[in-house]
Amino acid sequence: MSQLVADDAYPQRPQERHTSLYTDLAQTVRELGLLRRRQGYYVVRIAMVVAALAGIAAGVILLGDSWYQLLLAGALALVLTQVAFLSHDSAHRQIFTSNAWNDWTARALAGGLAGMSASWWRNKHNKHHNAPNQIGKDPDIDMKALAFTPGALAKRRGLTKWLGDRQGWFFFPLLTLEGLALHVASLQHLLRRKATRLERIEAAIVITRLAGYLAALLILLPIGKAGAFLGIQLAVFGVCLGASFAPNHKGMPLVPATMKLDFLRRQVLMSRNIRGGVIVDFAMGGLNYQIEHHLFPSMPRPSLKKVRPIVREYCELHGVKYTEVGLFESYRIVVEYLNNVGLRSRDPFQCPLVTQYRN
Template structure:
């Protein structure tokens, strides 16, 4: 309450003061040149990914009819995960100054190489960035197989309720289906009746990529091995993507639909960073700097690490909690949170900021 009184007494008023917390930080970041494009970094990354895809393709052809092809399926999944990260960066317009160049790079990477719709994903992802973990606004916490609120679990009955009470333990195994789910959701979006001209072009690219991929597998391998190759590749791809996105918001406070928050608090309080060094940076495609990414969505990936100390210090100076944990700790938090939603009906709105607003 004393903080609220202090805010009200501030000469600029609480809304202006809260807004200035972000604008002041953004000005500092721009002055340091951290929003500058990093063309060399991204051209190198894209070149290496294309080379890796070519190497995997060559390996598949040379191995022929062999169960060692399952190793190549795993390798392909890892490379396609890096393709998805690059498409994510381009969709956020981190690579080029031109919006069109970014959009088409994201489209060719996602649709042509990974077989997913960047249009579908960007529409969904933009809503998430606008209101992370906010009920009714963030599509990433919509009710589905996994329930994120006690109310959602409470409405379940029978076998579905049994699953909900233990959903944390099923979360990561379910990620093996995420790769297939992404392809299905992409096609459902692109093939709908009211698709735009660009979406029809994207649909043609995605369908060509997916059908061509399956055709090549069936030409090179017997049906059994081709099916196993496809299943392994989709499962590992789904796990890699899901394990990169899940730690960043799952288990952080959920926000009531009607609550209004200033931009800095909205992004920082609902996000979690993952520490771990170069391997984590590579394996998570820079998403381990989730707080910085949410504050500066168009910041090139290599600059996120550089801006982190500035953001952490800024948050500490203004009393905004900044969350960072290790990778495996984050997974334990996700599992515990999902199990607690069903087993102990913990209030998902428990958060110092929310309690302050309630007061």
């Protein structure tokens, strides 16, 4: 690839070389036009999910008092997962050149359609992007339900300790609660005392959506079927979202809080890509190109696939490990890693990355 050069082409001190690695790659990507917005792509995607939601709503009304409604509950969860992916893209400012348009689109999609807070998610997700898998800095590895280090597990007692020892096996069942947890966390964030004016507006949007959804279920269905519909929808939604996010970093090296890494290595070495075709791309909302997404967060989703071979070659050229596995292999790694922390108390700092930098 003519745009990419090896480290020894222009001798530099190690610190200078590490700093320039990302700069050179980013310049290549910009020159290829891969950071340009793809508004037509997103307009079609948003129109499709809105049409799908309207179709499901019509189906619920027409089907009436029937247990077949649970099939529509599952379908609704799948569509809302796609809504969440689109809100994620908009919050990363991948759709419009205007920050305001991106922000309000994210609020409308997350709050108005999915019943979640875009501002809560953005605050949490930005911290994750700034320091993926870094102890004390990445909120995605600071969870109450899961322990990512032996130290975190050692603080548990009784039933929580027993569950922590086997947390890998409970990981996917726990994801059925993730949908409910996202709604609860959103409301806690939006209803706190120090909420901003925009967050109060967002709170009104989220509460209206959630209240309207519950009211519609209770009006259209007997209470038992309404409860079953809600339970199935939340469970499938949680599993779909969790199964899309979990393979990207879980089981990759954890970084001590004080370790300093250059941007390229910090993003690539802690991330994992998932192989697959169109189905995996659709099911994971483009998050299967996690390395590329972390390197270029504002890159539109359809461009991630195009930049992948460039990033992979660049990493190989400069000796930066690029990790990519199949979908089911990634889930095996996640379960094994969580059980290693619990059942065998593996120290996640004992990894080639940390050894290399300590040496």
